[in-house]
Amino acid sequence: NAGVMQNPRHLVRRRGQEARLRCSPMKGHSHVYWYRQLPEEGLKFMVYLQKENIIDESGMPKERFSAEFPKEGPSILRIQQVVRGDSAAYFCASSPVPDRRTQYFGPGTRLLVL
């Protein structure tokens, strides 16, 4: 049973470009969480999605960031007009129904903004 998959593993963007991060949850999991790990900081919650619904986006920056989890395909975290401060490791986690309390993390995408 494959784990949570994220791609790309590493992404380099110049300031002002767009970054798209993809997350395929574990088979059978319909809940996806995105977390960000900034250098020298801990993991911080960004957004929680179920298929076609954003349930909690309280950790998302108000501008330039968006997330989706379509009926088909992976969850996407999109960052528009990236700035150097967006450089971080972005992790996706998924959980099954009904045990939402157990979250399985992917390997992360390391975003570097030049």
Added chain:
Amino acid sequence: TQLLEQSPQFLSIQEGENLTVYCNSSSVFSSLQWYRQEPGEGPVLLVTVVTGGEVKKLKRLTFQFGDARKDSSLHITAAQPGDTGLYLCAGENYGGATNKLIFGTGTLLAVQP
């Protein structure tokens, strides 16, 4: 805002020694999870503790959840170089619309052979 403070922040010990990592908060959590993260990888779940006072053992690792469900500890017996990594505690409040995890500040452990 719920916060989880871990101590110590860094720990370097010799193989065979014992150690304890602490995770403290002023907030109550429904459950507390411990993860280990290695460089370049995502956190890997070690254990989930749910009941106040609960103790769980995983080989040489012993996890305890405080009676008031505000704190937890991780004790490693006879540490091995393979235990090296970043240990993270994470609190969760179950039953609401979201199960977002509140992560602790982390403890970086290095076990020297």
